[in-house]
Amino acid sequence: MKRYLLAYAVVFFLSLFVGRFTFSPLDMGEIEKTILLDVRLPRIVAASLLGASLSLAGLSFQNLFKNHLAGPNLLGVTSGAAFGAVLAILIFTFNPYLVQGLSFLFGLVAVLIAWKLSRLVGSGTVGLILAGIAVSAFFSALVGMAKYLADPYDKLPTIVFWLLGSFAGIRWTDIRFFSVPLVVSILGIILLRWPLNILSLGDEEAKGLGLNVPFYRRLIIGLAALGVSASTAIAGMISWVGLVSPHIARLLVGHDNRALVPASALVGASLLLICDDLARTLTPAELPLGVVTSLVGAPILVAILARRRYHVAR
Amino acid sequence: MLLVEGLEFSYQNGKVLEGVGFSLESGIGCLLGPNGAGKSTLIKCIAGVLQPTAGRIELNGASLLSMGFRERSKLVSYAPQEFGISFPYTVFEVVLMGRNPHVNPLEGPGEDDEEKAWKALEALGITDLAEKPFTNLSGGQKRLILIARALAQEGELLLFDEPTSFLDFRNQHLVLSVIGGLAKDLGKLVLVSLHDPNQALLFCDTVFLMREGKVVASGRAEDVVTGENLEALYGVGVRLIEVDGLRFVVPEKDETGLNLNSSCGGRYR
Numbered sequence: 001m002k003r004y005l006l007a008y009a010v011v012f013f014l015s016l017f018v019g020r021f022t023f024s025p026l027d028m029g030e031i032e033k034t035i036l037l038d039v040r041l042p043r044i045v046a047a048s049l050l051g052a053s054l055s056l057a058g059l060s061f062q063n064l065f066k067n068h069l070a071g072p073n074l075l076g077v078t079s080g081a082a083f084g085a086v087l088a089i090l091i092f093t094f095n096p097y098l099v100q101g102l103s104f105l106f107g108l109v110a111v112l113i114a115w116k117l118s119r120l121v122g123s124g125t126v127g128l129i130l131a132g133i134a135v136s137a138f139f140s141a142l143v144g145m146a147k148y149l150a151d152p153y154d155k156l157p158t159i160v161f162w163l164l165g166s167f168a169g170i171r172w173t174d175i176r177f178f179s180v181p182l183v184v185s186i187l188g189i190i191l192l193r194w195p196l197n198i199l200s201l202g203d204e205e206a207k208g209l210g211l212n213v214p215f216y217r218r219l220i221i222g223l224a225a226l227g228v229s230a231s232t233a234i235a236g237m238i239s240w241v242g243l244v245s246p247h248i249a250r251l252l253v254g255h256d257n258r259a260l261v262p263a264s265a266l267v268g269a270s271l272l273l274i275c276d277d278l279a280r281t282l283t284p285a286e287l288p289l290g291v292v293t294s295l296v297g298a299p300i301l302v303a304i305l306a307r308r309r310y311h312v313a314r
Numbered sequence: 315m316l317l318v319e320g321l322e323f324s325y326q327n328g329k330v331l332e333g334v335g336f337s338l339e340s341g342i343g344c345l346l347g348p349n350g351a352g353k354s355t356l357i358k359c360i361a362g363v364l365q366p367t368a369g370r371i372e373l374n375g376a377s378l379l380s381m382g383f384r385e386r387s388k389l390v391s392y393a394p395q396e397f398g399i400s401f402p403y404t405v406f407e408v409v410l411m412g413r414n415p416h417v418n419p420l421e422g423p424g425e426d427d428e429e430k431a432w433k434a435l436e437a438l439g440i441t442d443l444a445e446k447p448f449t450n451l452s453g454g455q456k457r458l459i460l461i462a463r464a465l466a467q468e469g470e471l472l473l474f475d476e477p478t479s480f481l482d483f484r485n486q487h488l489v490l491s492v493i494g495g496l497a498k499d500l501g502k503l504v505l506v507s508l509h510d511p512n513q514a515l516l517f518c519d520t521v522f523l524m525r526e527g528k529v530v531a532s533g534r535a536e537d538v539v540t541g542e543n544l545e546a547l548y549g550v551g552v553r554l555i556e557v558d559g560l561r562f563v564v565p566e567k568d569e570t571g572l573n574l575n576s577s578c579g580g581r582y583r
Contacts (some may be wrong), residue, residue: 066400194422197407198414202398207363209467210387210415255401258422 001259004252004266008048011270015044018277020284042172046234047276048269049175049182051241053227055249055268056189058242059261060224063200064217065125072228072242075128075221076135080110081232083139086146086159094158100178100233107229110135111221124203128221164288165236167276178230185227186265192220193261200257237290240297241272247304271296315339316360316471316503321369323355330355331366332527338505342497344514344535345507347524348548353507354395356524357475360505361392373471373503387415391469393460395476402447405459409434412466434466438492454485461492465500472496474506478513486510490517511539511552511563523547536561550574 016036017025023032057072065074072078084106088099114131121127143163150156189196198211199220206213231238245268246260252267253259272293279292316338323331330352336343345353358364360371362383371378378386391412399408412434413427423431435441438458443451448459457477464472474493478486490506494517497504508514514521514535521538523531525547531538544552544563551566551573566573 063401066398191420194414194417195419197403198411200399200401201411202400204358204363204394205392205398207383208361208387208392208394209411210384211419212383216419255403256407 001253001262001266004263008266008270011273012044012048015047015273015277016040019280038171042175043167043170043276044273045179046167046170046175047272049179049186050231050235050238051245051268051270051272052186052265053182053231053268054238054242054272055245055264056186056261057224057228058268059246059249059257059264060189060196060220062246063196063257064220065129066200066202067129068247069243071239072224072231073136073239075114075132075225076110076139077107077225077228078232078237079136079139079143080113081107081229082163082237083142083146084109085162085233085236086143089155089158089162090146090150096174099162100174103233104178104181104229106139107232108225110139111225111229115218115221161288162236163290165238165290165293166279166286166288167235168280168286170234174234178234181226181230185223185230188223189220189227190261190265192216192223193257196220196257196261235289238272238293239290240293240301241268241275244297244300244304245271248300251304251307315372315374316343316505317370317372318356318360319370321356321359321366321371323352323359323364323366330527331359334369334524334527334529336522336529336532338503338520340497340501340503341519342494342504342506342517343520343522344518345505345522345524346509346511346514346539346547350526351524352527353524354475357392357473357505357507360471361390361473362386363392363394384415387467387469389469390471390473391464391467392473393457393464393475393477395479397456397460399448402449404445405440405448405451406431406435406444408448408459409462409466412463415467430468431462431466434462437465438462452485453480454482454488457481457485457489458492461489461496465496469502471503471505474504476507476509478508478510486513493517511544515539515561515563539563 019040021035028036054072058070061070061072061074062068081103085099085103088102092098114128114135117131117134118127121130147156147159150159195211195216198206198209199213199216203213246264249260249263249267253263275292275296276289279287279289318337319335321331321334322329334356345356347353355364359366360378362378366379373389378390410423410428410431413423413431417423417427435444438461440458440462443455443459448456451459477489477493481489490513493504493506496502518535520532521535522529523538523543531543541552541554544550552563553566555562555564
């Protein structure tokens with residue numbers, strides 16, 4: 001694990017000096033210090049926390065639902081949070097705190113609705129997945145409706161840019177509040193990495209092994225939803241990181257969640273940092289983060305799947 | 315001793331167990347009966363996977379139904395019929411998960427637990443599989459791993475739901491011999507569900523015949539697995555033959571084929 005921590009530290013350090021404004025760490029004046037500490041550092045801290053949190057949410061859902069292709073939006077959290085933000089932009093004049101607050105709130109509301117709905121279908125994981133799909137589709141439809149109704153010259157561009165995701169303009173004040181749910185989510189899932197192993201066997205075997213399945217499942221879903229809601233509230237919709245990072249970590253440390261959970265957090269943090277570095281350096285204007293994560297994430301997933309097929313074929 | 319009394323269980327579409335009662339003193343007990351008789355449901359109720367609607371389950375005088383998940387799983391190990399493992403954990407990791415009831419959930423297993431998991435693999439002579447991915451193993455190997463996991467769990471009562479399903483001829487007998495060894499050498503109380511009356515005769519001390527959610531007959535294997543009982547249970551005409559002092563069940567056959575009784579169930583209906 002030390003190797004992966006070191007790799008993350010290197011990415012963290014290099015990210016401080018990547019950007020349109022270049023300078024040497026050995027020769028810094030007041031302006032450089034301000035850029036470093038008040039512009040780049042909060043952005044890097046945010047990217048690290050979000051990357052780790054999204055990755056752990058993806059990993060948790062993959063284990064809980066025994067599905068390798070589960071991502072953080074499985075229960076509709078991202079869609080709910082997106083709708084919350086869009087609603088705030090549509091109704092009020094753009095106020096970042098209101099957007100973030102409503103987004104966070106609706107992310108949690110979405111998972112609660114999914115949880116309640118699942119009771120109608122059945123108490124197991126299948127019911128939750130079906131309810132999650134329904135909730136996700138419902139909130140995506142509402143986002144579509146909001147876009148259709150939005151003023152095309154003023155609010156629509158704001159909505160579209162927000163949905164594409166970005167860390168641009170992130171300051172310490174933006175992270176101050178949301179770092180709490182993010183850290184709680186990350187540390188909570190790291191603490192619960194052994195029960196996550198048992199939960200991945202399915203309800204029946206987990207109960208046979210003495211795990212209080214409903215309690216731990218609720219706890220882990222709650223922690224994951226907390227992280228994903230906060231992530232979406234801060235930076236909009238960031239796709240692929242939560243799905244791909246756990247798979248990269250599996251290639252490095254195997255499937256045992258005792259090692260996989262911390263490794264996934266580090267991979268997620270590093271991957272999102274690298275994507276953000278690319279977003280702010282590839283073109284003169286910043287690229288939307290959600291676009292970059294998709295561009296980077298999709299080929300990585302294909303490479304991993306191809307590698308796995310190769311192993312099976314052998 | 316395992317004691318079950320007046321056990322009832324219903325799924326949404328109807329009753330599956332109706333006043334099930336039996337007791338198992340020692341050795342291997344076998345639940346024998348047609349598909350849908352309630353064997354798996356009964357095993358799941360004893361394992362704590364399903365919550366019965368009425369009745370008592372006691373192990374050595376202690377009520378299992380009033381225990382929490384953890385407490386119960388320290389006494390009862392359960393290996394399900396189907397493998398729930400969909401991630402390629404190594405065999406050692408799978409067996410180590412059997413230690414869960416004894417492990418602090420926030421700390422995970424310690425050295426002592428790893429040692430016990432290793433000993434379970436040693437007891438079954440399969441330490442060479444330790445680092446292999448579980449999902450790449452054959453059906454027979456997977457069964458052995460689940461038995462090792464049940465052993466690492468250190469329950470006094472071991473429950474195996476159809477441990478021979480989907481296995482070839484050799485592996486069926488290998489798995490049952492291993493389970494037999496646990497009862498004989500380690501003094502564990504074992505309850506299995508089986509489909510083959512011959513395996514019940516070969517490997518089990520006590521047999522419980524199940525039909526339509528009830529235990530309809532119980533006793534020593536050679537007393538219960540009789541032609542008359544099996545015919546009533548499965549609606550198939552059978553004969554018992556003896557080879558080298560061992561009894562075997564063979565289906566009765568005439569020129570028109572197997573003697574399948576259309577009003578199957580007979581006196582157990």
